[in-house]
Amino acid sequence: MYQFLDDLNADQRAAATAPLDGVLLVLAGPGTGKTKVITARVAYLMLHYKLPPEDIVVATFTKKAANEMVERLDVLLAQFPEVDHKKLMIGTFHSICVRILRRYGRLIGLNSGFKIADEADSRHLVKKAVKTLSQEGVDLASKEQDVKSYKNYISSHKNKAQLPDDVPSAKSANHRNKYLDIYREYQEELLRNNVIDFDDCLLLTHTLLKKHPYCMGRVKHVLVDEFQDTNAVQLGLVYMLSGYNESHLHNVTVVGDPDQSIYGFRNAEAENFFRMEDYYRQKGVTVSKVSLTQNYRSTSNILNLAEQLMGQQFGKREQKKLKSNKKVNLPVELFSSADNKVEAISISKKIKELVDGAVFRCSDVAILLRAGFLSRVIEQELIHSNLPYQVVHGRSFWENKEIRLMMNFMRAVASDMDWLGYSRCLEFHVAGLGPKSMQIIEDLFMEQRAHNEPGNVLAILEGIAEGRVKGIMAKSVAGIKEVLDIIKSSRKLLLDDKTEQEQLSTMFNNIVTKTKLVSIIAKERADKHDSPEEEIEANLNELQNQLVSFNIQEETLLQDAYETEDLIEVADESFDALAETSASLDKLTQFLDSVYLYEETKDAKKTAPKITITTVHGSKGLEWPVVFVPALCDGILPSQYALNTSLDEAKRQAALDEERRCMYVAVTRAKERLFLSYHHRALGFSMGDQAKTKSRFLNLPKGFVQSSKAAMLKGPPLNLSQPTSRFANVMRSSPSLNTTYKGFQPASKLTGNAFTPEGLTKISKPTKKRLGMGRPLRFLKK
Numbered sequence: 001m002y003q004f005l006d007d008l009n010a011d012q013r014a015a016a017t018a019p020l021d022g023v024l025l026v027l028a029g030p031g032t033g034k035t036k037v038i039t040a041r042v043a044y045l046m047l048h049y050k051l052p053p054e055d056i057v058v059a060t061f062t063k064k065a066a067n068e069m070v071e072r073l074d075v076l077l078a079q080f081p082e083v084d085h086k087k088l089m090i091g092t093f094h095s096i097c098v099r100i101l102r103r104y105g106r107l108i109g110l111n112s113g114f115k116i117a118d119e120a121d122s123r124h125l126v127k128k129a130v131k132t133l134s135q136e137g138v139d140l141a142s143k144e145q146d147v148k149s150y151k152n153y154i155s156s157h158k159n160k161a162q163l164p165d166d167v168p169s170a171k172s173a174n175h176r177n178k179y180l181d182i183y184r185e186y187q188e189e190l191l192r193n194n195v196i197d198f199d200d201c202l203l204l205t206h207t208l209l210k211k212h213p214y215c216m217g218r219v220k221h222v223l224v225d226e227f228q229d230t231n232a233v234q235l236g237l238v239y240m241l242s243g244y245n246e247s248h249l250h251n252v253t254v255v256g257d258p259d260q261s262i263y264g265f266r267n268a269e270a271e272n273f274f275r276m277e278d279y280y281r282q283k284g285v286t287v288s289k290v291s292l293t294q295n296y297r298s299t300s301n302i303l304n305l306a307e308q309l310m311g312q313q314f315g316k317r318e319q320k321k322l323k324s325n326k327k328v329n330l331p332v333e334l335f336s337s338a339d340n341k342v343e344a345i346s347i348s349k350k351i352k353e354l355v356d357g358a359v360f361r362c363s364d365v366a367i368l369l370r371a372g373f374l375s376r377v378i379e380q381e382l383i384h385s386n387l388p389y390q391v392v393h394g395r396s397f398w399e400n401k402e403i404r405l406m407m408n409f410m411r412a413v414a415s416d417m418d419w420l421g422y423s424r425c426l427e428f429h430v431a432g433l434g435p436k437s438m439q440i441i442e443d444l445f446m447e448q449r450a451h452n453e454p455g456n457v458l459a460i461l462e463g464i465a466e467g468r469v470k471g472i473m474a475k476s477v478a479g480i481k482e483v484l485d486i487i488k489s490s491r492k493l494l495l496d497d498k499t500e501q502e503q504l505s506t507m508f509n510n511i512v513t514k515t516k517l518v519s520i521i522a523k524e525r526a527d528k529h530d531s532p533e534e535e536i537e538a539n540l541n542e543l544q545n546q547l548v549s550f551n552i553q554e555e556t557l558l559q560d561a562y563e564t565e566d567l568i569e570v571a572d573e574s575f576d577a578l579a580e581t582s583a584s585l586d587k588l589t590q591f592l593d594s595v596y597l598y599e600e601t602k603d604a605k606k607t608a609p610k611i612t613i614t615t616v617h618g619s620k621g622l623e624w625p626v627v628f629v630p631a632l633c634d635g636i637l638p639s640q641y642a643l644n645t646s647l648d649e650a651k652r653q654a655a656l657d658e659e660r661r662c663m664y665v666a667v668t669r670a671k672e673r674l675f676l677s678y679h680h681r682a683l684g685f686s687m688g689d690q691a692k693t694k695s696r697f698l699n700l701p702k703g704f705v706q707s708s709k710a711a712m713l714k715g716p717p718l719n720l721s722q723p724t725s726r727f728a729n730v731m732r733s734s735p736s737l738n739t740t741y742k743g744f745q746p747a748s749k750l751t752g753n754a755f756t757p758e759g760l761t762k763i764s765k766p767t768k769k770r771l772g773m774g775r776p777l778r779f780l781k782k
């Protein structure tokens with residue numbers, strides 16, 4: 001009927017074309033085409049059942065997955081120009097919720113110009129809540145560790161859809177729950193500061209839809225990808241989004257694989273499949289299930305190993321019988337090395353062998369790591385071997401000081417209501433601005449907020465600059481004037497008669513230059529590096545790239561006039577409050593939102609031919625012909641936490657099961673070749689070398705892997721004093737160290753460093769040092 005259905009096998013087609021009404025659960029193993037099916041189903045819903053795209057909600061696990069789905073739809077629907085799939089409400093749960101809150105948040109007292117709090121904001125506000133309660137006489141510990149446990153308490157309740165009043169102990173008057181007091185005070189702080197935290201994106205939408213379900217009353221179908229990683233609030237959101245439109249009640253499609261549930265630390269619950277089934281059956285809704293067993297990705301050796309691994313699971317699990325369609329079936333290789341450096345050398349040699357044999361290209365290869373810190377030693381060896389690679393960033397990139405500061409300056413440029421963003425800029429840039437002066441400014445802002453105004457930090461700072469506020473030292477007033485100049489001049493640049501990309505990049509450079517960010521942070525790091533500018537500039541270039549190349553998400557669903565009169569009023573007020581002065585400012589705001597929602601904007605698969613290094617969590621939903629999973633040692637995979645004997649048995653087993661699923665996700669990314677490895681010593685830790693043992697997950701019966709002892713470590717010894725030009729070539733191709741975007745001047749140019757749009761001209765000592773170059777490696781000295 002539709003050509004795209006011809007590309008599906010019978011089970012896949014049954015899922016894609018299932019009846020519109022009712023609940024469809026697609027439970028299937030890795031590589032069985034779940035993504036393909038959900039995409040085809042969306043197309044089918046629009047074409048066959050004529051559902052308007054703006055009435056369909058599609059929740060994906062990452063922004064990347066949403067983009068990929070839209071691209072696939074571009075192809076599937078090429079012959080149907082009448083269907084505008086760009087209007088789909090598609091994105092991560094968090095981004096969909098933020099869009100809903102921006103539009104209707106007013107109904108629950110939220111200001112539409114809210115910002116999303118980052119880790120630092122949220123920690124700061126917890127500390128503030130503790131301070132306020134302590135001043136009221138509550139005895140509270142306030143060490144970093146305590147703050148962390150307060151945050152965990154808050155987050156775990158938010159993930160169960162419990163606001164302070166919903167926490168069970170809130171109803172018992174018998175004892176005072178200090179944690180709950182902090183939670184309550186923290187929520188007030190968020191509101192006072194006009195920010196919401198990461199968990200609130202979901203929780204507040206949940207609260208909104210509970211009270212005002214008609215807001216999203218036109219939704220006709222809800223689809224969720226990677227359903228095994230949803231938490232209780234997300235499940236509740238699915239119920240609500242699909243539970244109001246009477247003509248399309250409870251129309252839901254979810255796809256997923258309980259074996260790939262690896263977000264337990266964010267309270268994801270793989271049992272949601274079964275909960276959902278029970279919930280709808282009790283409501284008398286038809287629930288149908290389709291399972292997919294044909295695997296199109298991996299060889300049978302890879303599939304057998306994966307199944308064997310999951311057979312060790314403590315928890316209940318149905319056996320999977322996946323069939324491979326691959327003709328060539330090479331063994332999975334396992335090798336052990338004396339230490340992590342030998343392991344890294346073995347990996348780069350093996351990659352060279354595969355690439356030189358012209359069987360694979362570098363872009364066919366991925367190295368998947370349990371934790372980001374494991375990449376350093378591997379990067380070093382890839383550079384030595386002249387192998388181009390890219391590191392797909394984890395959270396750590398966003399935690400660099402220069403990145404956090406730039407983000408705060410951009411937050412201030414984007415909104416005058418963002419006191420937390422402004423306060424970090426003031427702390428950084430204004431000399432002599434002590435806690436007392438900061439308190440004066442904060443009090444003025446809070447006074448505005450107490451009068452139900454959104455708050456305007458810029459106006460307060462202007463008041464100070466004009467001498468209308470007492471108590472701020474003259475030296476600080478001069479600094480405040482500079483901050484005002486940075487913000488105002490940056491905004492002006494966003495209105496210049498230039499392309500959007502040029503506006504954003506000149507705005508970015510303006511902040512870098514006027515704050516003297518590079519030299520100030522470099523000075524702070526001088527004791528750790530010989531010349532840290534290079535690393536700071538590389539990071540800033542990367543941030544600038546991400547900003548300029550950011551893809552704005554269409555918000556059509558929420559801009560359509562389908563609402564009742566009351567809702568139109570709410571939405572219009574929100575729109576007025578958000579009335580932006582330029583498209584670039586709009587884009588800046590969306591970019592900031594996406595970063596605070598931790599949505600990686602760079603696409604791992606779309607860059608030049610390079611080896612990908614990423615974490616297992618970052619590899620979800622992706623596939624490569626060749627996959628290496630190194631450092632399979634107890635304490636790494638499974639992580640130390642899961643081995644902690646002080647945990648009670650049930651918790652320890654659950655943690656181990658989650659770690660095992662992590663390994664399952666890693667190995668099932670491989671299409672043709674899979675290389676597993678471990679080492680006996682980890683070198684180069686500040687506490688000294690560490691002895692390591694083989695991961696318990698590798699205790700497999702004979703025949704599943706082909707073992708060797710660092711057998712690949714052959715060939716000429718590595719020359720560690722290679723000419724710098726050789727490094728330069730590699731550095732040029734490594735975006736993690738130097739990226740440029742066509743059409744704008746890299747931030748590094750402003751400080752005249754060795755970066756050029758073409759790449760690095762030399763590797764300086766600090767970079768070598770960061771990557772551990774320039775000193776003989778221990779194992780070679782032996």
Ligand SMILES: Nc1ncnc2c1ncn2[C@@H]1O[C@H](COP(=O)(O)OP(=O)(O)OP(=O)(O)O)[C@@H](O)[C@H]1O
Pocket residue numbers: 007008009012028029030031032033034035036037257260295296297620621622623668
């Ligand atoms: N019917 C089919 N015919 C040919 N190739 C297919 C078919 N279905 C899926 N594939 C291919 O199989 C691979 C895996 O598909 P997809 O990424 O959709 O799987 P998945 O089930 O979402 O995997 P995972 O859960 O591991 O992320 C892709 O390369 C896809 O193009």
